[in-house]
Amino acid sequence: MIGLAFWIETTFRSAGGLAAVLLPAGPLVYLYLFKMMSFMQSRLGPMEAGPAGSMQLLAEVGKFLQKEDLFPAKADRIVFAAAPFVVLVSSFLLVVVVPFGPDAWFVNLDTGVFFAMAVSSVSVIGILMAGWASASKYSMLGGLRAAGQLIAYELPLVLAVMGVVIQAGTLNMQDIVLAQAEGEIFGFGGIGNPFIITQFLGFVIFMIAMQAELTQPPFDMPVAESELVTGYITEYSGMRFLLFFIGEFATAGIFAMIASVLFLGGWWVPGIDPDSNLFNILGPAVMFAKVLGVTFLVFWFRITYPRFREDQLQKLAWKVLIPLSLLNIVITGILKVAF
Numbered sequence: 001m002i003g004l005a006f007w008i009e010t011t012f013r014s015a016g017g018l019a020a021v022l023l024p025a026g027p028l029v030y031l032y033l034f035k036m037m038s039f040m041q042s043r044l045g046p047m048e049a050g051p052a053g054s055m056q057l058l059a060e061v062g063k064f065l066q067k068e069d070l071f072p073a074k075a076d077r078i079v080f081a082a083a084p085f086v087v088l089v090s091s092f093l094l095v096v097v098v099p100f101g102p103d104a105w106f107v108n109l110d111t112g113v114f115f116a117m118a119v120s121s122v123s124v125i126g127i128l129m130a131g132w133a134s135a136s137k138y139s140m141l142g143g144l145r146a147a148g149q150l151i152a153y154e155l156p157l158v159l160a161v162m163g164v165v166i167q168a169g170t171l172n173m174q175d176i177v178l179a180q181a182e183g184e185i186f187g188f189g190g191i192g193n194p195f196i197i198t199q200f201l202g203f204v205i206f207m208i209a210m211q212a213e214l215t216q217p218p219f220d221m222p223v224a225e226s227e228l229v230t231g232y233i234t235e236y237s238g239m240r241f242l243l244f245f246i247g248e249f250a251t252a253g254i255f256a257m258i259a260s261v262l263f264l265g266g267w268w269v270p271g272i273d274p275d276s277n278l279f280n281i282l283g284p285a286v287m288f289a290k291v292l293g294v295t296f297l298v299f300w301f302r303i304t305y306p307r308f309r310e311d312q313l314q315k316l317a318w319k320v321l322i323p324l325s326l327l328n329i330v331i332t333g334i335l336k337v338a339f
Contacts, residue, residue: 021091024253024291025246029057031292032299033249040303064245067238072135075235079133084236084243086126091250093119098257099174101267101283102275112173113165116258117158120213123251124150127222130244131232142231145310146222149212152317153219157209159325163202163332164195164262177266181274186339191270196263201328203263205321207294210255211301212313214248218305219313256294257287264290 034056038045046053071077097112099105109115124147131143165171168179176195183193196203212219223231233244260266267283268274279286308316 018092021095021250021254022246024288025249026057027292028249028253028295028299030054032295036296036299037303061242064238064242067241069238069240070235072235074135076133076135079129080235081240083126083130083133084240084247086129087123088126088243088247088250090119090122090126091247091254093122094251094254094258097173098254098261098287099177099266099283100287101280102277104267104280104283105174108174109172111171113161113171113176113262116173117154117161120157120255121150121154123247127232130236134232134235136235138228138230138234139232142222142224142228142234145228146215146232149215149219149221149313152314153209153212153321156205156317156321156325157213159322159329160202160205160209161262162325163199163328166329166332166336167195167198173261173266177261177268178274180265181268192265192268194263194265194270199263199328199332201324202332203259205325205328206259206263207297208316208321210259211298212317214252214255214298216252216298217302218308220307221310221313224307252295252298253291256291256298259294260287260290264294266290 030053034045034053046056049055049059071080094116096106097109097116099108127146127150128143131139131141131146134140164176168176170176170179180194181192183189185191185193185197215222222228223233228234233241236244267279267286269282269286272278
C-alpha cells in the first residue's frame with residue numbers, strides 16, 4: 001500500500017467529504033420533493049427542464065445564483081452573512097464520522113457517536129444567528145421557535161442512540177457496524193444483529209426526533225409560511241437562501257446515513273463477510289440505498305401529516321418521546337446484563 005503525503009490525503013478526504021454532503025442532496029430533492037410529492041398529490045411535478053424534469057434542480061440553482069444578495073437595512077451584516085455557512089458547516093462536521101466501508105472513512109473516532117450528537121447542535125447557532133441578525137420580527141420568532149424545538153428534540157435523539165451504544169458496547173461508528181455484522185439475536189447469528197430489530201423502539205424515536213431536528217413537516221413551525229412567512233430565512237435571497245436550502249436536504253441525507261449506521265448495519269449486507277475488501281467498493285452504494293430508504297420515510301411523513309401546534313410539539317417531546325427513550329434504555333440495560 002502506497003503512503004500518501006498528509007496534505008494529499010487531507011485534500012482527498014476533504015473532497016470526499018464535500019461530495020458525501022452535497023451529492024445526496026440533489027437526488028433527494030429530485031426524487032422526493034419534486035417527484036414523489038407530486039405523484040402522491042396526483043401531479044407530474046417539474047417536466048420541462050431536461051428529461052422528465054431531471055434538470056430542474058440545476059435550473060433552480062442557476063436562478064438563485066443570479067438573484068441579488070440583499071441585506072436588510074438594519075441587519076447585522078457580519079452575523080447575517082455568516083449564518084447560512086454555520087448551518088452548512090454542521091453538515092460537513094457530521095459526515096466525517098460516518099464509515100462507508102471497512103477502510104473507507106474520513107475519521108475513525110472512538111467517540112464518533114458522541115461527536116455526531118454534539119456537532120448536530122451547531123446548526124441551532126446558525127439558525128439563531130439568522131433570526132437575530134435579520135432585524136425582523138418574523139425571523140426572530142422563527143429563530144426562537146427553532147431553538148426551542150431543537151433543544152427539546154435533541155434529548156430524545158441522544159437517548160434513542162444510547163440504546164444502540166449500550167447494546168454495541170462502543171461509541172465508535174465503525175465498531176457499531178461490526179457489532180451488527182458479527183452479533184446474534186438470542187443465539188441466532190444467520191443475519192447478524194441489525195439493531196433495527198432489537199432497537200426498534202429506539203429507531204422510531206430517532207426518526208421522529210430526526211424529523212424535528214430537520215424542521216421538516218409536521219415539525220416545520222420555525223418556517224411556518226402561514227404564520228411567519230418563512231421564519232428565520234425570510235430576509236435571505238440569492239446565494240445565502242440557496243445555502244439554507246442545500247443545508248436542509250444535505251443534513252437530511254447525513255442524518256439518514258447516521259440512522260443507517262446505527263440501526264441498519266451501515267455499509268454491511270447480511271451474508272457477506274464484513275472484513276471483505278469488496279465493501280470498500282460496494283459500501284458507499286449500499287449506504288446510499290439505505291439512505292434512500294430512510295429519507296423516503298422522512299419525506300413520506302413530510303407530505304402526509306399536517307403541522308403540529310407549538311404546544312403539541314413540546315408535549316410530544318417531553319411527555320412521550322423522552323419517557324419512552326428512557327424506558328428503552330432500561331430494557332436494553334436489563335437484556336444486556338441478562339444475555
